[in-house]
Amino acid sequence: MKLLIKQGRILDPATGTDGIYDMLIEDGKIKEVSENVRSTADATVNAAGCFVMPGFIDLHVHLREPGLTHKETIMTGQRAAARGGFTTICAMPNTKPVIDNPDRASFVHNKARHTGKVRVYQIGAVTQGQAGEKLSDIEGMVRAGVPAISEDGKSVMNAGLYEEAMKIAAALGIPVFAHCEDITMVKGGVINADKKANELCLPGITNAVEDVIVARDILLAKSTGVKLHLCHCSTRDSVQMVRQAKEAGIPVTAEVCPHHFTLTSGDIPGYDSNYKMNPPLRSREDVDALIEGLADGTLDVIATDHAPHAENEKSKSMLKAPFGIVGLETAAALTYSELVDKGFLTPLQMAEKMSYQPARVLNIERGTLAEGSTADLVIFDPEAEYTIDAERFESKGKNTPFHGRKVKGRVVYTVIEGEIVYSLEDEVSI
Numbered sequence: 001m002k003l004l005i006k007q008g009r010i011l012d013p014a015t016g017t018d019g020i021y022d023m024l025i026e027d028g029k030i031k032e033v034s035e036n037v038r039s040t041a042d043a044t045v046n047a048a049g050c051f052v053m054p055g056f057i058d059l060h061v062h063l064r065e066p067g068l069t070h071k072e073t074i075m076t077g078q079r080a081a082a083r084g085g086f087t088t089i090c091a092m093p094n095t096k097p098v099i100d101n102p103d104r105a106s107f108v109h110n111k112a113r114h115t116g117k118v119r120v121y122q123i124g125a126v127t128q129g130q131a132g133e134k135l136s137d138i139e140g141m142v143r144a145g146v147p148a149i150s151e152d153g154k155s156v157m158n159a160g161l162y163e164e165a166m167k168i169a170a171a172l173g174i175p176v177f178a179h180c181e182d183i184t185m186v187k188g189g190v191i192n193a194d195k196k197a198n199e200l201c202l203p204g205i206t207n208a209v210e211d212v213i214v215a216r217d218i219l220l221a222k223s224t225g226v227k228l229h230l231c232h233c234s235t236r237d238s239v240q241m242v243r244q245a246k247e248a249g250i251p252v253t254a255e256v257c258p259h260h261f262t263l264t265s266g267d268i269p270g271y272d273s274n275y276k277m278n279p280p281l282r283s284r285e286d287v288d289a290l291i292e293g294l295a296d297g298t299l300d301v302i303a304t305d306h307a308p309h310a311e312n313e314k315s316k317s318m319l320k321a322p323f324g325i326v327g328l329e330t331a332a333a334l335t336y337s338e339l340v341d342k343g344f345l346t347p348l349q350m351a352e353k354m355s356y357q358p359a360r361v362l363n364i365e366r367g368t369l370a371e372g373s374t375a376d377l378v379i380f381d382p383e384a385e386y387t388i389d390a391e392r393f394e395s396k397g398k399n400t401p402f403h404g405r406k407v408k409g410r411v412v413y414t415v416i417e418g419e420i421v422y423s424l425e426d427e428v429s430i
């Protein structure tokens with residue numbers, strides 16, 4: 001099987017390539033990248049005017065299987081991923097039951113191999129049942145192919161226990177993905193603690209809720225030597241602490257979600273739980289710091305924190321609705337519209353934050369378009385303008401604040417191991 005991609009703008013952060021080339025894919029591998037590939041192929045895609053980037057890798061997805069399949073399944077999550085240009089995704093362990101042992105991790109890995117082409121890596125929980133009391137079988141899960149551990153949904157509040165987990169992770173060579181939230185400081189908060197919270201008479205979440213745990217976890221990374229990856233950074237002080245930690249040589253990486261660099265708490269239109277997520281939408285100063293951090297390399301990764309919930313859950317009051325919004329099918333367009341089109345990031349940096357750097361965090365051979373590498377890639381039209389329509393999502397979750405938003409930049413093809421797994425053409429012709 002040969003696939004020829006003609007005249008796309010090849011963006012490969014691994015090699016620094018940014019130019020118009022043809023690409024020949026054969027047997028799932030990138031065979032040739034050159035100005036004019038002469039070989040014939042079984043299929044040809046005209047990519048003129050489009051970016052060709054390594055397939056996006058999402059370090060932060062909630063697939064909700066096992067146990068919460070009314071919100072999402074592995075299969076619907078994979079379909080949403082493919083539609084969003086993602087070829088590899090990491091599933092967080094806060095399912096029912098929690099993924100805290102090798103058998104449960106293998107269940108997800110095995111099932112995902114049958115339900116779709118998008119590669120799914122299960123992240124293992126740090127503690128049994130995410131109860132924060134006893135460590136899970138970290139070594140066993142790593143043997144089952146888990147690339148990282150995380151307690152996402154909450155922090156491990158017991159620093160002594162977390163330190164033990166970090167030592168184990170460090171010895172096994174895997175990173176810890178940290179959700180930073182001091183639960184004792186949340187006090188029922190649902191949106192950022194500011195003017196908007198006062199206006200809506202809602203309890204607020206301060207920046208300090210995140211910042212104190214970011215500080216703690218960076219210090220724990222320093223003392224244990226573990227690779228610390230900070231999930232969904234949302235505050236200016238998080239950015240500053242990551243910057244200082246990197247300067248000090250502490251092994252820390254950090255991710256930002258598209259909603260956190262696109263919206264501020266001021267954009268919350270009223271009592272709409274599609275604007276309720278954890279961490280919450282922050283202030284303009286925070287958003288500016290996140291964008292600056294992405295641009296100067298302090299923040300390495302763009303991840304979605306895709307958190308699908310059912311309609312009847314999200315339609316509860318602001319106080320009662322669960323935290324979280326979907327993100328797989330809006331991330332690329334928001335990143336392009338808000339960061340690249342506005343001049344904060346170059347197209348090459350977009351590919352870096354959405355593919356190359358996540359691959360480095362996971363330590364997998366992906367995130368590049370170099371000759372000889374696996375042909376996981378996305379063809380993206382930066383000029384396409386359209387309106388986000390949640391009804392068209394492949395995800396079961398329609399919980400997004402971006403429904404009806406006009407954006408620029410659209411995934412036109414997603415290719416995994418040389419096979420087209422999503423094509424916009426097929427979608428619009430249905």
Ligand SMILES: NC(=O)N[C@@H](CC(=O)O)C(=O)O
Nearest residue numbers: 062152153277278307323324
């Ligand atoms: N981000 C959220 O608001 N919700 C996530 C949990 C999490 O990522 O912390 C979820 O699982 O729904």
Ligand SMILES: [Zn+2]
Nearest residue numbers: 152153179231
């Ligand atoms: Zn989280």
Ligand SMILES: [Zn+2]
Nearest residue numbers: 092152153305
């Ligand atoms: Zn999450």
